[in-house]
Amino acid sequence: GDARMGLEYNGDDVQLTSRARVIFTMTGETDTGLAFGASFRGDQIGGANGNTNMNAGTVFISGAFGKLSFGDVGSxxxxxxxxxxxxxxxxxxxxxxxxxxxxxxxxxxxxxxxxxxxxxxxxxxxxxxxxxxxxxxxxxxxxxxxxxxxxxxxxxxxxxxxxxxxxxxxxxxxxxxxxxxxxxxxxxxxxxxxxxxxxxxxxxxxxxxxxxxxxxxxxxxxxxxxxxxxxxxxxxxxxxxxxxxxxxxxxxxxxxxxxxxxxxxxxxxxxxxxxxxxxxxxxxxxxxxxxxxxxxxxxxxxxxxxxxxxxxxxxx
Amino acid sequence: GDARMGLEYNGDDVQLTSRARVIFTMTGETDTGLAFGASFRGDQIGGANGNTNMNAGTVFISGAFGKLSFGDVGSxxxxxxxxxxxxxxxxxxxxxxxxxxxxxxxxxxxxxxxxxxxxxxxxxxxxxxxxxxxxxxxxxxxxxxxxxxxxxxxxxxxxxxxxxxxxxxxxxxxxxxxxxxxxxxxxxxxxxxxxxxxxxxxxxxxxxxxxxxxxxxxxxxxxxxxxxxxxxxxxxxxxxxxxxxxxxxxxxxxxxxxxxxxxxxxxxxxxxxxxxxxxxxxxxxxxxxxxxxxxxxxxxxxxxxxxxxxxxxxxx
Amino acid sequence: GDARMGLEYNGDDVQLTSRARVIFTMTGETDTGLAFGASFRGDQIGGANGNTNMNAGTVFISGAFGKLSFGDVGSxxxxxxxxxxxxxxxxxxxxxxxxxxxxxxxxxxxxxxxxxxxxxxxxxxxxxxxxxxxxxxxxxxxxxxxxxxxxxxxxxxxxxxxxxxxxxxxxxxxxxxxxxxxxxxxxxxxxxxxxxxxxxxxxxxxxxxxxxxxxxxxxxxxxxxxxxxxxxxxxxxxxxxxxxxxxxxxxxxxxxxxxxxxxxxxxxxxxxxxxxxxxxxxxxxxxxxxxxxxxxxxxxxxxxxxxxxxxxxxxx
Incomplete structure (x- = not known):
């Protein structure tokens, strides 16, 4: 996880700013040695459960063939x-x-x-x-x-x-x-x-x-x-x-x-x-x-x- | 937790589908040997905190008398x-x-x-x-x-x-x-x-x-x-x-x-x-x-x- | 985490009530011995990620100078x-x-x-x-x-x-x-x-x-x-x-x-x-x-x- 605390100046006012987050990471391996896993931020726990609309977190499987990831993987x-x-x-x-x-x-x-x-x-x-x-x-x-x-x-x-x-x-x-x-x-x-x-x-x-x-x-x-x-x-x-x-x-x-x-x-x-x-x-x-x-x-x-x-x- | 990645055909189009989820499971035991615990999915973390509207996850206590569960227990x-x-x-x-x-x-x-x-x-x-x-x-x-x-x-x-x-x-x-x-x-x-x-x-x-x-x-x-x-x-x-x-x-x-x-x-x-x-x-x-x-x-x-x-x- | 199950009388009806929650606690220590950490309830995972609107959970750093906390710290x-x-x-x-x-x-x-x-x-x-x-x-x-x-x-x-x-x-x-x-x-x-x-x-x-x-x-x-x-x-x-x-x-x-x-x-x-x-x-x-x-x-x-x-x- 991560956290932070400090001050932010928005061009007009100074405000207090802070946050705390957890990250969930899960991994495994198939009998033939393929690695697989998933990862998402706790505050995006809903988006990671998105199915056709998985807009947060990623799921992957990897091996000699390379790595295939699904989810919020960007381009x-x-x-x-x-x-x-x-x-x-x-x-x-x-x-x-x-x-x-x-x-x-x-x-x-x-x-x-x-x-x-x-x-x-x-x-x-x-x-x-x-x-x-x-x-x-x-x-x-x-x-x-x-x-x-x-x-x-x-x-x-x-x-x-x-x-x-x-x-x-x-x-x-x-x-x-x-x-x-x-x-x-x-x-x-x-x-x-x-x-x-x-x-x-x-x-x-x-x-x-x-x-x-x-x-x-x-x-x-x-x-x-x-x-x-x-x-x-x-x-x-x-x-x-x-x-x-x-x-x-x-x-x-x-x-x-x-x-x-x-x-x-x-x-x-x-x-x-x-x-x-x-x-x-x-x-x-x-x-x-x-x-x-x-x-x-x-x-x-x-x-x-x-x-x-x-x-x-x-x-x- | 669990995760998945694949393709879905909805009768009209093929779409990408994926998701990642965690499951929280907590257990304990009283001095007299009663087991108790609670479990819920991470994406249902709000529903599990529902009090009179607990529509996700379950809480239980069990012993020789059987098992009593509250929450989203179905019928x-x-x-x-x-x-x-x-x-x-x-x-x-x-x-x-x-x-x-x-x-x-x-x-x-x-x-x-x-x-x-x-x-x-x-x-x-x-x-x-x-x-x-x-x-x-x-x-x-x-x-x-x-x-x-x-x-x-x-x-x-x-x-x-x-x-x-x-x-x-x-x-x-x-x-x-x-x-x-x-x-x-x-x-x-x-x-x-x-x-x-x-x-x-x-x-x-x-x-x-x-x-x-x-x-x-x-x-x-x-x-x-x-x-x-x-x-x-x-x-x-x-x-x-x-x-x-x-x-x-x-x-x-x-x-x-x-x-x-x-x-x-x-x-x-x-x-x-x-x-x-x-x-x-x-x-x-x-x-x-x-x-x-x-x-x-x-x-x-x-x-x-x-x-x-x-x-x-x-x-x- | 915590959980509970029971009955509630609201002055009119008796209702079933139950809930299950997890709490995330993270701690660390700097090279000079300052303690730091963060804590929040799982159902408040969004509020804890609030930046200028962190209305749940806290982040702290402490040492001989005292303790400084940010977030939902009350008054x-x-x-x-x-x-x-x-x-x-x-x-x-x-x-x-x-x-x-x-x-x-x-x-x-x-x-x-x-x-x-x-x-x-x-x-x-x-x-x-x-x-x-x-x-x-x-x-x-x-x-x-x-x-x-x-x-x-x-x-x-x-x-x-x-x-x-x-x-x-x-x-x-x-x-x-x-x-x-x-x-x-x-x-x-x-x-x-x-x-x-x-x-x-x-x-x-x-x-x-x-x-x-x-x-x-x-x-x-x-x-x-x-x-x-x-x-x-x-x-x-x-x-x-x-x-x-x-x-x-x-x-x-x-x-x-x-x-x-x-x-x-x-x-x-x-x-x-x-x-x-x-x-x-x-x-x-x-x-x-x-x-x-x-x-x-x-x-x-x-x-x-x-x-x-x-x-x-x-x-x-």
Missing amino acids: AARSAVGDLHGVGLTGLGFANEYPFLDRLYETAQAAAAGVDIFDEAALAAFDAPFSYNTAAMYEYSIDALSVYASVGQFNVARDFAIAGDKLTGMNAAIGARYDFGDFGVSAGYEVSRLKYDDGVDSDSLNANHLVVGVDATFEGINVKAIYGRAGGDLGDALKDNSDTSRDQYGISMSASFDAVGVSAFAHRDFFRTTNIGVGASYDLGGGARIVGGVRNENPKGSSSNTTADFGVAFSF | AARSAVGDLHGVGLTGLGFANEYPFLDRLYETAQAAAAGVDIFDEAALAAFDAPFSYNTAAMYEYSIDALSVYASVGQFNVARDFAIAGDKLTGMNAAIGARYDFGDFGVSAGYEVSRLKYDDGVDSDSLNANHLVVGVDATFEGINVKAIYGRAGGDLGDALKDNSDTSRDQYGISMSASFDAVGVSAFAHRDFFRTTNIGVGASYDLGGGARIVGGVRNENPKGSSSNTTADFGVAFSF | AARSAVGDLHGVGLTGLGFANEYPFLDRLYETAQAAAAGVDIFDEAALAAFDAPFSYNTAAMYEYSIDALSVYASVGQFNVARDFAIAGDKLTGMNAAIGARYDFGDFGVSAGYEVSRLKYDDGVDSDSLNANHLVVGVDATFEGINVKAIYGRAGGDLGDALKDNSDTSRDQYGISMSASFDAVGVSAFAHRDFFRTTNIGVGASYDLGGGARIVGGVRNENPKGSSSNTTADFGVAFSF
Whole structure:
């Protein structure tokens, strides 16, 4: 489990912040030596019991054939390329988490941005933002190469309230990563597609996202850069809107010197918002750390906001 | 705990399905040697804390006097006679679970069936379907004979929003099972009663259900048959409606040969819907099994639907 | 964990009552010997993950400097003075729990009492009753003296739906306890303040509560008395209303003789409601107890109500 306690400045007020969580991890092995298991956070115990809507936790089986996971596994592109380095006690909004398609759909920002693709009639019947549901991920590593493939479904009803209407959606992704000693390259490609058919009209939306990353480690310092480009209907919509861009990119670093750790990131997203974060930590040993961070969010066309946090984080 | 991952065909589309769950089990013993304990699923952690509405998990104390359980204990009729054998990775809707009265009330099918008893004015103020709440079960076994008695309450408010109105409900059941070596017989009788009184009018509804079962085991094969007959206001309502019947019956089997297991069931319910299921499994050892099943649902007066699933199930 | 099963009489009907719960406790130690940890009930697993709204469970770090806790820590006044002794299997409404300010705000009774402070326009936009959120508590003990200080925030939005409006709230408390062998004295003072500003009008409400307690233990019998007096806007509102009082007071006792335990309390609250409770228990060993209690609630201006319970309680 983990816990933390500290202070949070939201750009306006200072508030107390704390939390405590447990994590359940279960493992086993078949007679032929296949490993299997499951893991989820205690506060997501309902989502982990989701069946076709397992939006928290994962289940896996692995062996010489690789590893197959189901549940809240993200996309293969995310697994291959990963996120920017994070900052702060609370994550400060997790602006370092790179907006792969699954996360993009989950952001209210996307719904509010006036990007046509999110306003299509076919989606209006659903609570926006919608999110990925149960997904499956396959991964295989041989020497320095790791490959990933994933497929998933959306949280959309298969049968509409209106008789005969039907909305279906799926996403698929592939990714790979290669390590050259202290230097690594990664790439991912993800596609999602929604199709609406009411017997009279039909409509379909598709989005894709190509993302590449490079990272290097030297003298205890890890640096990383990511670039992504949206395509399909999503790319067109982002390109045609003067407030948005079909490109996003970011850079980050993390370093540790004895008990002291520092990290920083900068990211410019599809909505032309720039986020910058800086953080530091001090390891008290035994699973306790003093942690703090600052984040500046600078959206296109509105004023910037700075948030910060500071406190103690525990892992058990 | 347990977990699973696989595919599900709902008669229309194939979807990914997975889940992970933990089970909490606590036990103790008094100085005089009485055993006591409690158990519940992690995702039902709220329901297990239900007090007068404990709709998940159970608490028990047992000794030479027998065993007394509280909580989501079902009815004595269900404990004595039990369910038909199930199929599939996900249970495929659990149509093998025999509709004892507690389950009958919980089905939306019952609410939608146009059976008068479910449409009574006294019930209109409540969210249908309503369900059993905290119940108590007593069981005692001597040699080959086991006897059961239960009493429970509904999830209905004791005092209406309208001052002076009152709705009360309870259910009670008895059951017994006798084992003749490889052959067993069981029977149960359950009654439920709802009473509404607004000071001017009063109304009461009662339902009963007599159910008998036989089962036999030979050469690793277990077969079972169950017959049930509804009575009281429920029986009359089911009898007077040409779409329903006051009788339900089912048969099922399960067999295992080394690592291979097969099961099947057929059931015709009060609503003249016939369900047939067939399933198979292969034991991988260590708590992992490959499992699959097919279910055909054939409702009176509408088209039949076939669902299926396949995947890996884990127990930890 | 803990569990219980029994019967409850609500003044009108007898109902079955039972529950089962787990408690998660996590601890660690830093390299310099500071202890840290977290604890929460399984059914409050969501609230314990609350960040600025951690309304269940606690996180702490302690050392020679004292102990600092975050989360659902109550107020320093409550920690110093504590509650009256409780009765019964279920707590019978926990009328023995002394209405410190945090609890007062959580009672629907307060919202319904017609006390002006709870009806202020500034609060009308919120779901009443509102409650404390993440709070921080510092405590330090030296020999027989323990001192406490706490600060916390309310569950109110920092930014109103109406642009420019803002409501902020906080509470703070101090407390101390001194033990003279078998005799102890305690005192606490707590203040809460809500401020509303919509750019045109601004309004602020403040409430304070001074509370003192004495307790003594002799021959296995523990007795306790508490007196509290409300001040600020709350005190004025309670004083100006003929149905309420700015004073509350209570007395209680608990005693155990071998396996038998008895307890009793009497309390008269700000709303001139008198509660009296009597309870008894018998220890079966191994964590099991037979427990029962009776409570009489006598509100000013309406008829009294008697509730009771009886059953078995388990701790694991």
